[in-house]
Each structure stands twice: as C-alpha cells, then as structure tokens.
Amino acid sequence: MRFIVTGGAGFIGSSLVRFLINETTHTVLNIDKLTYAGNLDSLNSVKDNDRYSFSQIDICDRTELEKAFEKFDPDIVMHLAAESHVDRSIDGPSDFIHTNIIGTFNLLEISRNHHKNKDSFRFHHISTDEVYGDLTSTDAPFTEENSYQPSSPYSASKASSDHLVRAWGRTYKLPIIITNCSNNYGPFQFPEKLIPLVIQKALRGDKLPVYGTGQNIRDWLYVEDHAVALYKVVTEGKMGETYNIGGHNEKTNLEVVETICNILDKLIPKKPNAIKSYKELISFVTDRPGHDHRYAINASKIKKDLNWLPDETFETGIYKTVQWYLDNPAWSERILNGNYRQERLGMGK
Ligand code: NAD
Numbered sequence: 001m002r003f004i005v006t007g008g009a010g011f012i013g014s015s016l017v018r019f020l021i022n023e024t025t026h027t028v029l030n031i032d033k034l035t036y037a038g039n040l041d042s043l044n045s046v047k048d049n050d051r052y053s054f055s056q057i058d059i060c061d062r063t064e065l066e067k068a069f070e071k072f073d074p075d076i077v078m079h080l081a082a083e084s085h086v087d088r089s090i091d092g093p094s095d096f097i098h099t100n101i102i103g104t105f106n107l108l109e110i111s112r113n114h115h116k117n118k119d120s121f122r123f124h125h126i127s128t129d130e131v132y133g134d135l136t137s138t139d140a141p142f143t144e145e146n147s148y149q150p151s152s153p154y155s156a157s158k159a160s161s162d163h164l165v166r167a168w169g170r171t172y173k174l175p176i177i178i179t180n181c182s183n184n185y186g187p188f189q190f191p192e193k194l195i196p197l198v199i200q201k202a203l204r205g206d207k208l209p210v211y212g213t214g215q216n217i218r219d220w221l222y223v224e225d226h227a228v229a230l231y232k233v234v235t236e237g238k239m240g241e242t243y244n245i246g247g248h249n250e251k252t253n254l255e256v257v258e259t260i261c262n263i264l265d266k267l268i269p270k271k272p273n274a275i276k277s278y279k280e281l282i283s284f285v286t287d288r289p290g291h292d293h294r295y296a297i298n299a300s301k302i303k304k305d306l307n308w309l310p311d312e313t314f315e316t317g318i319y320k321t322v323q324w325y326l327d328n329p330a331w332s333e334r335i336l337n338g339n340y341r342q343e344r345l346g347m348g349k
Contacts, residue, residue, distance in 0.1 A: 007081030009038035019227040021046040059103035093153035100157035130155035134292030141296035181245040186223035187324040205272025212287035214254030217294035221247030222317035225310035246297025249314035
C-alpha cells in the first residue's frame with residue numbers, strides 16, 4: 001500500500017517511517033514542513049530506500065498538498081504533523097492553531113475528495129491523551145469515553161483537530177480512525193523534551209530542571225512500541241473508532257529524572273563537576289502555568305480488540321534510551337549546534 005505520513009521527520013513520525021520501511025513492504029511519502037522539530041538526520045537509515053520519498057510541504061499549504069496527493073495517490077494517510085511542545089504553545093499559541101487545526105482541516109478536505117475515487121482510502125489521525133484534561137491521583141485512567149477537557153493551547157488545538165476528524169467521518173463518511181497516546185520517549189527525540197533534555201544536561205553537569213515538586217504524573221510509552229501500535233490500528237482497527245494507546249507506566253516526573261540519574265551513575269562513573277551522583281544536579285523550578293497533575297491511560301480496548309501490548313517496560317525502555325543518546329552524541333550535537341537545519345535541503349529525495 002501507499003502511505004502518506006505527515007510529520008515524518010519528527011520524533012514519532014520518523015520512528016513510524018523507519019518501521020514502515022524496515023518492517024513492511026509498503027511505500028511511504030513523508031510530508032513535513034521541517035520546522036525546528038523536523039530532522040531528516042533521523043531518517044538517514046531509510047533515505048536511500050526506493051520505497052521512501054520526502055516532500056517538504058507545509059500542511060497549511062492546500063495547493064502543494066493537493067499536488068502531492070494527486071501525484072502519490074495514497075491508500076492511507078497517517079497524520080502526525082503538529083506543533084507538539086506544551087511550553088512553546090504557552091509562549092506563542094499561533095502556530096499551534098494554524099498547523100494543528102487549519103492543517104488538519106486541509107488534509108481532511110483533500111482526503112474527502114481523494115476518497116471519492118478510492119473506496120479503500122483511510123485517514124488515521126494521531127493525537128494525545130492530553131485532550132482529556134488531567135486527573136487527580138485517585139481518578140480512574142482515561143478511557144475512550146472520557147469527555148474532552150484540554151488545559152493548554154497545545155491540547156486545545158489537538159482536541160479541536162480530533163473533533164474535526166470525527167465530524168468528517170460522521171458527516172462525509174470519510175473512513176477515519178483516531179488514536180490518543182500517552183507521553184512517548186526513546187531515540188531521536190528533540191532535546192527540549194524532558195527525557196533527552198535531562199540526559200544532555202546531566203552529561204554537561206548542568207542543573208536538571210524539574211517543574212514544581214516533581215509530583216506530576218505521566219504515563220510513558222517507548223516510541224517504537226507506539227509505531228507498532230499505530231500500524232496495527234490503521235491496518236486492523238475498525239474505521240470510525242478511537243483507540244487509547246498507553247505504556248502501562250505511570251511515573252512522577254521526579255521518578256523519571258531520578259531513574260535517568262541512576263542509569264547514568266552506572267554507565268558513566270566519571271562525573272562532571274566533582275559530583276558523586278547525577279541526582280545532585282536536580283533543581284526544582286517554578287511550575288508551568290496550568291500544569292496538568294496526572295495523565296493515565298486505560299489501554300484495555302486496543303489490547304482486547306487488536307491484541308496490542310507494549311514490549312518495553314519503563315525500566316527496559318529508559319535504559320535503551322539513555323544508552324542510545326550516549327552511543328549517538330552526533331545526532332544531538334547537530335541539533336544543539338544548528339547544523340541539522342542548515343544542511344536539510346538536498347537530504348531528502
Ligand atoms: P515532533 O514535534 O517531534 O514532530 C512534529 C513534526 O511535524 C516535525 O517533523 C515538524 O517539522 C512537522 N510539522 C510541524 N508543523 C508542520 C506543518 N505545518 N506542516 C508539515 N509538517 C509540520 O512531534 P512528535 O512528538 O513526533 O508528535 C507527533 C504527533 O504525535 C503529534 O501530532 C503529537 O500531537 C502526537 N503525540 C505526541 C506525543 C509525544 O509524547 N511526543 C504523545 C501523544 C501524541
């Protein structure tokens with residue numbers, strides 16, 4: 001089949017593209033604007049494969065998107081392109097409204113036309129558990145039936161896009177499917193997000209910033225497990241349905257940071273700045289405005305209907321992740337020195 005993956009140069013999108021090229025025989029067109037978060041370095045291992053191609057397109061540009069659909073003639077669209085960082089959405093929500101809402105609207109309209117000539121066409125919208133709002137420590141985890149109560153400009157824009165996708169399914173009979181996933185972690189994650197940020201800062205001996213008292217709880221899913229789940233949903237899931245995807249790993253932010261410090265203590269006994277443990281670098285900083293206390297996912301539907309469970313526990317996944325950042329310093333280095341953006345043109349096909 002012919003897959004369009006939007007946002008394929010991002011963290012989850014690149015994992016999905018690597019999975020589709022390496023583990024299936026499908027053909028993939030990666031559509032990505034290459035914002036600061038898009039990094040073609042993450043696709044070096046597949047960029048020369050004949051089944052992979054890349055087009056630098058902004059999903060807000062309807063004309064260019066239409067041309068790409070016409071030329072590639074997709075059977076499936078997996079839509080991951082988004083502005084995805086909560087802190088950035090608080091500082092400047094505008095890009096989030098454009099990309100996450102208008103961009104999704106454009107894709108839906110083009111898909112609606114495309115579906116008229118292709119019955120089997122499917123549109124998979126990749127979303128977040130943050131649309132459900134937050135939980136107290138004792139609330140039951142989110143199911144697919146929870147109402148939407150987004151708290152940040154990011155989650156509100158994702159919630160809006162989910163609503164549009166459902167409406168296009170209901171009103172225009174577009175075959176859609178939605179997944180809402182918990183926090184992902186793993187290789188190739190942009191170093192502004194908690195786990196890679198902490199690893200990079202610890203290696204430099206910098207302070208490790210933890211919001212508030214570090215008691216906010218997230219459910220963590222290893223990104224490669226997410227890619228497998230997405231493929232299962234789009235190929236075996238029932239159109240019109242929503243599936244929650246979770247890692248069965250609720251952790252406080254402080255637990256996450258301490259776990260990384262413990263692994264680094266073992267793997268790199270020679271520490272910077274004469275510290276005895278990386279934990280000495282932990283520093284509590286002013287909390288994020290509107291910071292959700294807890295997200296937790298009830299992922300029993302995807303287990304029951306599609307027989308999907310993650311392979312990695314948090315302990316195995318976080319160890320692999322820390323080891324990957326230690327083994328691949330050049331990947332982070334090229335982001336931190338800006339080279340990944342300067343050389344991007346000409347790296348795709
Ligand atoms: P990311 O920020 O790493 O990547 C986003 C990608 O989208 C980048 O390659 C960027 O260049 C591209 N992009 C941004 N605006 C675009 C535009 N206007 N046109 C075309 N491309 C554009 O994000 P991620 O962490 O890989 O998340 C991917 C998707 O999964 C998002 O929709 C996000 O909401 C969702 N999600 C993420 C997580 C998580 O923990 N990271 C959890 C659940 C759901």
